[in-house]
Amino acid sequence: xxxxxxxxxxxxxxxxxxxxxxxxxxxxxxxxxxxxxxxxxxxxxxxxxxxxxxxxxxxxxxxxxxxxxxxxxxxxxx
Numbered sequence: 001x002x003x004x005x006x007x008x009x010x011x012x013x014x015x016x017x018x019x020x021x022x023x024x025x026x027x028x029x030x031x032x033x034x035x036x037x038x039x040x041x042x043x044x045x046x047x048x049x050x051x052x053x054x055x056x057x058x059x060x061x062x063x064x065x066x067x068x069x070x071x072x073x074x075x076x077x078x
Contacts (some may be wrong), residue, residue, distance in 0.1 A: 004076055006040040007069045010048065014066045018056055059072055 012022035013033060023033045041048050048062040058066070 002043065002072070003039070004073070006036045006043070007073060009036040010040050010062075011066065011069050011073060013037060013049070013055075013056070015059055015064060 007024060009022060009028070012025050015018060016022045018027060019033045019037070020030045022028075023030045024031070029034075037048060044061075044065065046061040046065075047059055048065060050057040050059060
């Protein structure tokens, strides 16, 4: 089952391009954002971001999930 908080967090990471910027936007720590994205990845069974030492790149799956997440969040009123 999808968690709307995880989707909101994922969407913020996708839009801002970083875990820390998403955390600032949402009022979460970077660690909390990372944990929520990891939980979403586990739930979906796909890797959403390629993580480097100082970089975060969305995967093809992230781009596809981003389209669906945006639509779901609009419908949920988030």
